[in-house]
Amino acid sequence: MSVKLVIAALLSTTLAAATVSATATAQALPPPTAQPGESADDARLKRLFYDSDEASLKRNPIEGIFRGDLRYADRLGDYLTDAYLAAERAAIDHNLAALKTIDRTRLTATDQIAYDVFKTRNETDLAGYAPAILKVQRDLPIDHFNGFQTFYPDLASGKGGAPFKTLVDYENNLKRNAQYAAVLDRAIGRFRQGMSDKIVQPKLVVTNMIQEFDNLIAEGVEGSTFYGPVKTFPATISAADQARLKAAYAKQIRDVITPAHQRMRDFLAKTYLPVARDTVGLSALPGGDAYYTYLIRQSTTLPMTAEQVHQLGLSEVARILKGMEAQKQAVGFKGDLPAFFTFLRTDKQFQPASVDQLRDGYRAIEKRIYQRIPEQFSLTPKTTLEIRPVPAFKEKTEAGGSYQGGTPDGSRPGVFYYNTYDLPSRYMWEMETLFLHEGVPGHHFQISLAQENTALPAFMRFxxxxxxxxxxxxxxxxxxxxxxxxxxxxxRMGGLNDEMLRAMRLVVDSGIHAKGWTRDQAIDYMLANSPMARTDATAEVERYIAIPGQALAYKIGQLTIARTKAKAQAALGAKFDPRDFHAQVLDTGSLPMPVLERKIDAWIAAGGGAAK
Structure with a gap:
């Protein structure tokens, strides 16, 4: 796995799979034990999963923190080194070789699914080590979405995934902070190699990163996000230790963290920005086309071409526009669809009067949804959900809403974050659909149910x-x-707008990275086909530029799930129960699309119904 994919896996789910906050326990997952009815191959497969996960946690200790495994919590990982890349590649080779020694036909149905997921994941990761693809990934180590500066400050803030319950927790954080500064310095080295290889970031990505580092630097010492843990202490930490830790944290921010931020900021502004490119698509880079093809596969789990993605997007945009026209007529708006879009963007009735109105509105939506959940879901998580505003230091580049997972044991809640930046553009008409996606029954259900399911191997839970x-x-x-x-x-127009956003992503992402579209061309396309605010359209386009391919996954994944549901409804008729279907989709964690389709096909062939 490349470091960018590792980072993406740790970020909140606006960008990929959600992060999982840490528990207060330092316990590892127990080794697998034999279960009745399992074959020797089942036992060997589970042992492979376990050993692979244990080795991965040593190479990627920060993943353990997010999962609540604190054995390696004093380490960040040797990301952006050649040794890290070599170790990841060796692990993939080992995993695939071990799989070949296991007879899939002798496995239980559930373990066959796990076998297929593990195989697909490793084969996809291996494809990322093709020399031309790896070179591009290596030379573009961070951006304003996939950068350590985007998630690590929150982790170290005292309010993120890392626990601050014991003296050891505070000391471990100091050690990780020092390693974070070292990672930033290594990123500078990777950028310099990219300059030599003529593989550099677009100017707008660099400018956005500079702003991120400026924001972190401007916080000072006691106002720093990194100072957060020592503003409050648990009662178990003595007054003497509290005073010592406050001094140590202040000194580290002043002498280590802020200088590292300043070095990166100065390098980006003075050395890198002058040679950064004016183009924004991957096709402009050596090896960029091959890299984009890989990213399509990595994001969608399907062997699609850029042209197939583009044409699918165009057809979905045309379909959704018809639905928007119907809603325009339903409210009696006089004018064409572009005029209706302008009305939705600008009329004061759709703009929240205060941050409190947003918060209270989301709480009311949550209450209404939960009243109807039993009609659609028999399988629900025990992890609770909190509703919070996006932290100020990253609100400018964050989406309107995002989700961070809770703990596997349910002791720490999941969090739905709503963005208050540019408050007039946080339209009231988009609140319901946003909460369905980021909160309930979207990310909160899926991520919580997976990590709470102790029967799954770790790579499927987390x-x-x-x-x-x-x-x-x-x-x-x-x-x-x-x-x-x-x-x-x-x-309802808000729901169509959000679906339109995902359809436009297929058009715009492939347009930028395979067809030479410019930033402004992409923004204009999104504004012409939706009532999105320019602020949001700009942030979206700059996201696609920074993390190519990732945004393709939403619509393609949704279409796949909807297609399997329609197939089940047609085949099962009156026996079809949405509660059973949703349980089938959710009870084995995150599956590649082909694996999910095979699972639902087998469920249909068995006559449907609740899980046995």
Whole structure:
């Protein structure tokens, strides 16, 4: 796995699979034990999963923190080194070789699914080590979405995934902070190699990164996100230790972290920006076309071409526009669709009057949805959900809503984050569909259920692919009618707008990275086909430029889930129960699309019904 994919896996689910916050326990997952009815091959497969996961946690200790395994919590990992890349590649080779020694036909049905997921994941990761593809990934180590500066400050803030319950927790954080500064310095070295290889970031990505580092630097010492843990302490830490830790944290921010931020900021502004490129698509880079083809596969889990993606997007945009026209007529708006878009963007009635109005509105939506959940879901998580605003230091580049997972044991809640930046553009008509996607029954259900399922191997509990994770969340939006949402035509327009966003992503992402589209061309396309605010359209386009291919997964994953549902409804007729279907989709964690389709086909062939 490349470091960019590791980072993406750790970020909140607006970008991929959601992060999982840490528990207060330092316990590892127990080794697998034999179960009745399992073959020797089942036992060997589970041992392979376990050993692979244990080795991965040593190479990627920060993943353990997010999962609540604190054995290696004093380490960050040797990311952006050649040794790290070599170790990841060796692990993939080992995993695939070991799989070949296991007879899949002798496995239980559940273990056959796990076998297929593990095989697909490793084969996809291996494809990323093709020399031309690896070179591009290596030379573009961070950006304003997939960068350590985008998630690590929150992890170290005292309010993120890392626990601050013991003296050891505070000391471990100091050690990780020092390693974070070292990673930033290594990123500078990778950027310099990219300059030599003529593989550099677009100017707008560099400019956005500079702003991120400026924001972190401007916080000072006691106002720093990194100072957060020592603003409050648990009662178990003595007054003497509290004073010592406050001094140590202040000194580290002043002497280590801020200088590292400043070095990166100065390098980006003075050395890198002058040679950064004016183009924005991958096709402009040596090896860029091959890299984009790989990213399509990695994000969608399907062997699609850029042209196939583009044409699918165009057809979906045309279909959704018809639905938007119907909503325009339902509210009696006089004028064409572009005029209706302008009305939705600018009329004061759709703009929240305060941050409190957003918060209270999302809480009310949550309450209404939960009243209808039993009609659609028999399988629900025990992890609770909190509703919070996006932290100020990253609100400018964050989406309107995002999700961070809770703990596997349910002791720490999942979090739905709503963005208050540029408050007039946080339209009231998009709130219901946004909560369906990021909160309930979207990311919160899917991620929580996976990690709570101790019967799954760790890579299926805590890992995932974007097509499934985001495809499920977009599919969750389509349950608006069943869950009593979007009864108002404007809220329904919000649902169509969010679906349109995912359809436009297919067009715009492939347009940018395979067809030479410019930033402004992509923004204009999105504004012409939706009521999105320019602020959001700009942030979206700059996201696609920074993380190519990732945004393709949403619509393709949703279409796959919807297609399997339609197939099940047609085949099972009156026996079809949405509660059973949703349990089938959710009870084995994140699956590649072909594996999910085979699972649902087998369920249909067995006559449907609840899981046995």
């Amino acid at each position: 890992g995932g692919n974007t097509a499934y994770v985001e495809g499920w969340a977009l599919y969750a939006e389509s349950l608006w009618k069943e869950l009593g949402m979007e009864t108002d035509p404007y809220q």
